[in-house]
Amino acid sequence: MSTKNCNPLNSVYCNLKIKLAGNLSEKDLAGLYSCTLCNDCHTADFNRGAREMAVSRSLVAPHVSTIGRNIREKGNPYGISGNRAGSGKCDTILFRGCTPTYKAPEILAAVESLLGKKGVQYGLIDNETCCGNVLFNLGDKASGAEVVRANIAKFKAAGVKKIITVCPGCYTSFNKYYKGQDGFNPEVVLAVDLLSGFTLAGDFAIQDPCHGKEKSEVVRSLLPGSANKSVSPCCGAGSGVMTHDRLLASSKAEKAVGASQSKIVTYCPFCYLSLSAARPEKVSDIYVMLDKHARPSAPAHE
Structure with missing residues (x-):
C-alpha cells in the first residue's frame, strides 16, 4: 500500500512512540520507511534511530526482512544469484x-x-x-x-x-x-x-546523490559548463523505498525528472536506476557519457 507522501513528522512520531510505548503499528512502520534518509528535512537521524529501535525490538517491516535475507543468501539486496569472480591477491x-x-x-x-x-x-x-x-x-x-x-x-x-x-x-x-x-x-x-583529464562540455542538470555529495565539485570539473543542478535533492528510491513503496519511489522520480529542463546526469548507479525508469531519454550516467564521448587529455599514472 502506497503511503503517497514522505512525511518528516513520521520520523519524530515513531521515534517517540517506540521510546514511550515500545511498539509500532503496521501503519507506523509503513510511514517510518517511506523516507529515503536524504535529510533534506533534517529528520534523518530521528528516522534512522527509530528504525534501529524498531528492529532491536523485533518490529521488522516485510521489506527489511526480504533485503536482509537476500544479502545473507545471495550476497546482494536484489536476491539475484551469481558469483562475481575475482583476481586473487591485490592491494x-x-x-x-x-x-x-x-x-x-x-x-x-x-x-x-x-x-x-x-x-x-x-x-x-x-x-x-x-x-x-x-x-x-x-x-x-x-x-x-x-x-x-x-x-x-x-x-x-x-x-x-x-x-x-x-x-x-x-x-x-x-x-x-x-x-x-x-x-x-x-x-x-x-x-x-x-578521471581528471576527462571532460565533456554541455549544460546538464547534475543529480547529486544522498551519499558522496562531497564529490560534487569533482563531478563538475568533469562536466565544465554545467551550472545546472537537479531540481530534486533525492532520486526518491533510496534507503529501501524502491522495495518498500515502489509507487512512492516512481512518483518522486517522475516529479524530479519532469521538472528538469535539462538532461539529468547522475554519478550514482541507484539514482540512475530510479530516474531513468521514469524518463530514460532524459537521464544519463556520467561514466557512460564520458566513456562514449570524452578522451583523457594526457595519460595518468596511479
Whole structure:
C-alpha cells in the first residue's frame, strides 16, 4: 500500500512512540520507511534511530526482512544469484557494487573502460558481496555489522589496501563502517576521483546523490559548463523505498525528472536506476557519457 507522501513528522512520531510505548503499528512502520534518509528535512537521524529501535525490538517491516535475507543468501539486496569472480591477491580493488553488477552493468563496463584508459591498475575481489550500507539505513545494525566483519576478513586475506568504488553508497559505507575496524584502514576513493583529464562540455542538470555529495565539485570539473543542478535533492528510491513503496519511489522520480529542463546526469548507479525508469531519454550516467564521448587529455599514472 502506497503511503503517497514522505512525511518528516513520521520520523519524530515513531521515534517517540517506540521510546514511550515500545511498539509500532503496521501503519507506523509503513510511514517510518517511506523516507529515503536524504535529510533534506533534517529528520534523518530521528528516522534512522527509530528504525534501529524498531528492529532491536523485533518490529521488522516485510521489506527489511526480504533485503536482509537476500544479502545473507545471495550476497546482494536484489536476491539475484551469481558469483562475481575475482583476481586473487591485490592491494587495490575495484569494488563493483550490487546495482552496477546486477541492475546497471553498462555503468560498470564504462567505469572499467575509463580506468583502463587512465592506466589505473586494480584487481577484483572474489565472490564480492554487498557492502552492507542498505542494512544500516534500514536500521538492521546487527546484520550490517556482520556483513562488515565478513568483508573485512575477505579484504584482509586478499591484501587490500585501497578500494575504488563505483557507487557513492559503497564509498560512504567503507569510510563510515569499515575504516578502523579490526585493523583495517584502506584508502577509499570514488571512481570519479581518478578521471581528471576527462571532460565533456554541455549544460546538464547534475543529480547529486544522498551519499558522496562531497564529490560534487569533482563531478563538475568533469562536466565544465554545467551550472545546472537537479531540481530534486533525492532520486526518491533510496534507503529501501524502491522495495518498500515502489509507487512512492516512481512518483518522486517522475516529479524530479519532469521538472528538469535539462538532461539529468547522475554519478550514482541507484539514482540512475530510479530516474531513468521514469524518463530514460532524459537521464544519463556520467561514466557512460564520458566513456562514449570524452578522451583523457594526457595519460595518468596511479
